[in-house]
Amino acid sequence: MKYLFLLLLISSVAIHASENWVLKEGCPPSFELRDGQCFLVNRYQFYDSLQNRGVGGTQTGLPEFRDGFSPQQIDLGRYLFFDPLLSKDGSLSCASCHQPELGFADGRPRSIGMDGQVVKRAAPSLWNVGFLKKLFWDARASTLEEQAVGPLFAADEMANTPQKLMADLVANPLYPELFKQAYPGQATPLSLENVLHALAAFQTSLVSLNSPYDRYALGHHAALSDEEIAGMNVYRSFVARCSECHTPPLFTNQQIAVIGTPEPEGVPLDIGAEETFHAAKLKGGFKVPTLRNIVKTAPYMHSGRFDSLRDAVEFYTKGRGHAVPAGVEMQIHWHIWEPKLTDQEIDDIVTFLGALTDESLIPETPDKVPSGLSPLTGFQPTLNQQQAEHTDE
Ligand code: HEC
Ligand code: HEC
Incomplete structure (x- = not known):
């Protein structure tokens, strides 16, 4: 044999x-x-x-x-x-x-x-x-x-x-x-x-630069549905502020931001960029990830803590620093606050994120x-x- x-x-x-x-x-x-x-x-x-x-x-x-x-x-x-x-x-x-x-x-x-x-x-x-x-x-x-x-x-x-x-x-x-x-x-x-x-x-x-969003951005208005456009408008509003960090057209501004996402149960805090830059103010800071092809890459965040895209988006409405463990000093980014998005607005954002998919290449x-x-x-x-x-x- x-x-x-x-x-x-x-x-x-x-x-x-x-x-x-x-x-x-x-x-x-x-x-x-x-x-x-x-x-x-x-x-x-x-x-x-x-x-x-x-x-x-x-x-x-x-x-x-x-x-x-x-x-x-x-x-x-x-x-x-x-x-x-x-x-x-x-x-x-x-x-x-x-x-x-x-x-x-x-x-x-x-x-x-x-x-x-x-x-x-x-x-x-x-x-x-x-x-x-x-x-x-x-x-x-x-x-x-x-x-x-x-x-x-x-x-x-x-x-x-x-x-x-x-x-x-x-x-x-x-x-x-x-x-x-x-x-x-x-x-x-x-x-x-x-x-x-x-x-x-x-x-x-x-x-990946040929999603429905790109066709819309490059002048084909019909490339996005009304729901997707509604979602895009919430996404880039001053209330939601998503585009401050996940900035089009790359859908990342390539900066590090401390937003305070939770670790999975029982996993110790990941200090992220604090270690890279030896800077306590970056404790829990991560590189802003691109949101292109985001529907394909569940689960979400550095820790994979969120199974669905909706959960990942909903995180932002739950209040600044809500998931930071007690006793941890974390300097949450100023664009993270409490936008109080409605369920409809969260759904619309999720729908919009679906329009960032392009795998043609x-x-x-x-x-x-x-x-x-x-x-x-x-x-x-x-x-x-x-x-x-x-x-x-
Ligand atoms: C202050 C900058 C900032 C703002 C504003 C922001 N994000 Fe994020 N976003 C991040 C960072 C940093 C991460 C990675 C965090 C982590 O892994 O712990 C992230 C992760 C994500 C992820 C998961 C990506 C992946 O590949 O796992 C989604 C989805 C997301 N953000 C959507 C949004 C939406 C929708 C909004 C607006 C409601 C928003 N973000 C606002 C910085 C920001
Ligand atoms: C065992 C699974 C695994 C294998 C094998 C692997 N990767 Fe990764 N890759 C990861 C993980 C997990 C991260 C994120 C790690 C971190 O940020 O600390 C990553 C991050 C990356 C990044 C950074 C992307 C970004 O946006 O910052 C690149 C590029 C990459 N990998 C390319 C490669 C290449 C090329 C190979 C083969 C030589 C490879 N990976 C093999 C799991 C893997």
Whole structure:
């Protein structure tokens, strides 16, 4: 049994290696190829930046975007993103916790990493990360490259080491050649630096800017229903103040705000950005998350405390600081107060948030990845586990 399985494994790797894998030569849709690099094209580029318009208006521009990757780098990043080879034992890929069909989140209150360990926070969506200046709920990373080092090498996430990761990639029958295609002319195309760079390249292709809201904002009045427009008006009113922080068109102003959301029962207070910036006034502060594709990414908040979008919205009407544990000094943001929204207004906001959905540029999940492992988009048993089960027999 054992030998049969090994044989199967070896032959599948051999078939794999004999194939000629060529990375894509074209940019993802919405990107334009110029001098071998992909640049984002979108209609917001015709509008002024935020500074000139104030918050909440429809005709505001987007913040600066990280583009300029080659098509091959983006495609290589796609394989890496879906390949469980990047984890210690082949059991987890980036996509295990950032599943395309769940808004690139994982549907869990808090993610589950290596050997079933519960990670401290919920997995955020990755849509539009190419616009973000700070990453992680507590803003502790400034680039996508810096960010990826976190999950790759954290013991409770993918639990790998740089040495093992590089050894696995070098020994793989396909990756050395794919890195050459993506980084031609470099002395060492297969480097940790390029792994991080390619992952960043792929993630910047996750652009969502064509929701019904966008079509409305760009001039097609009929793109939103009356209820959605009613919700939008509450959303950006001075009473609700949502757009002060979740500012269109990105639906985040990228700042840190202390709003005092509750932790799940029995979970100690997460001090958030206080730790990043060593500043007590940021205790319980988190990066304002985007609300794009928000209907896909329940449960909500850093802790996944709210199961439904309605519960997350209702939090804001329950009174400033209502969920802050007794005895904790928290400096709640001035835009968090007691708007006393009616049930109807809460429903309307929720309806409006549904109009922020656009997954038209969702990338293809590869049928197979260079390791030959199943490109994980869930927690199916991995090849390694299956193998272990078989050898036990
Ligand atoms: C075990 C689950 C898990 C895996 C595997 C995982 N992530 Fe995450 N990811 C998370 C969680 C949880 C957070 C939020 C952590 C925090 O803020 O402290 C996160 C945050 C992020 C962010 C920040 C997004 C933002 O808006 O700030 C990016 C980008 C990201 N992950 C990319 C990746 C990449 C690339 C990989 C693979 C190398 C990966 N993740 C693997 C769970 C995971
Ligand atoms: C002062 C800034 C601020 C204002 C005003 C604000 N929010 Fe938030 N919002 C945040 C922050 C910060 C978080 C993350 C908090 C956490 O995880 O504990 C958040 C989280 C959310 C989430 C969950 C997102 C996710 O991915 O889990 C939703 C939904 C949301 N806000 C909707 C709203 C609505 C609707 C309003 C208006 C009624 C509003 N917010 C007003 C700062 C703000």
